[in-house]
Amino acid sequence: MKVFLLAAGEGTRLRPLTYQVPKPLVPVMDRPVLGHVLDNLKRQGVKDVVVNLHSQAGEIRSFCRGGSPWGMRITYSLERELMGTAGAVRKMASFFRGEPFFVLSGDGVSEIRLEEVMRFHKRKRALATMVLKAVDHRFQYGVTKTDAQGRIRGFYEKPSWGDVFSNTVNTGIYVYDPEVFRYIPSGRPYDFGHQLWPLLLKQKKRIFGFLFSGYWCDIGNLEEYRRCQRDALDGRVRLELGARQLRPGIWVGQGSRIHPEAVLKPPCLLSSLCRVGAGAVLGPHSVVGREARIMARAVVKNSILFPKVCVGKEVRLSNCIVGSNGSVTDHAVDYVDAILMAKS
CATH class of the missing domain: 2.160.10.10 (Hexapeptide repeat proteins)
Structure with missing residues (x-):
């Protein structure tokens, strides 16, 4: 199982924190959030990971140390100019030949079980599968509408209240069949949410949504960053703390x-x-x-x-x-x- 971790973003919505540290290294429970993402991949036996880099690339490389702390191999893809989410993955197409692969955010804290998502993807014979999460009101994420079989019928990237027709949002966790590279132009910026998924929907490709009921938090803004820390302290998500419990809590x-x-x-x-x-x-x-x-x-x-x-x-x-x-x-x-x- 191979994974692409998106870690090249500049983290503008997390400023001023990201003036001091790159977004994937912003601490959650005094540990870089990227470390928690890699911990979760290690628990699931992932051995091959690509991490794309742009802003403060040297610091992220130094933290990852080629994947050795997690017993995995990390390959880096440096982007002199940002390629967008889909363009970044297209740049590394040769790494993902032969089998479906995952794309995850390098700053999304979750307890996603990758094997469950992969089984769903293969059972549906999907070209692409998007992991969805039901939320209450946080519509800064892409909202997705599916039918009873989980097939995606509508997608709206970061809607306003007047546009809301579903409470299931895009977590930024995907499974793609390598055939998807046929639909992503090479050598120029291209985006999953704004370009690739609407294109696949328009062309009636087999794209599905996997509804995830476990913990997920995208720390892309200050409100969610605070929430993730609070959730960890309250035990809503399991993270490696590197500390002993002196007494309860x-x-x-x-x-x-x-x-x-x-x-x-x-x-x-x-x-x-x-x-x-x-x-x-x-x-x-x-x-x-x-x-x-x-x-x-x-x-x-x-x-x-x-x-x-x-x-x-x-x-x-x-x-x-x-x-x-x-x-x-x-x-x-x-x-x-x-x-x-x-x-x-």
């Missing part, structure tokens, strides 16, 4: 020191080599990255701290994100709904 990484007078409220994650001072309060629903320092009487709740952050004495953070190496100054200062990416 409280995870602490190796080498962290917590003052006896500090208070940790579940659920929260304190990563490795952190320091928490006297009278400080951490949680609920907070993630503290490695080597962070929370000084005396500081309060951190519903917040995400990247690695090496310092929260000064008596500072209070609520629903905030603080970028790597950020320093929030001492004394009684309240920050609410703030994103702090530089030293204050």
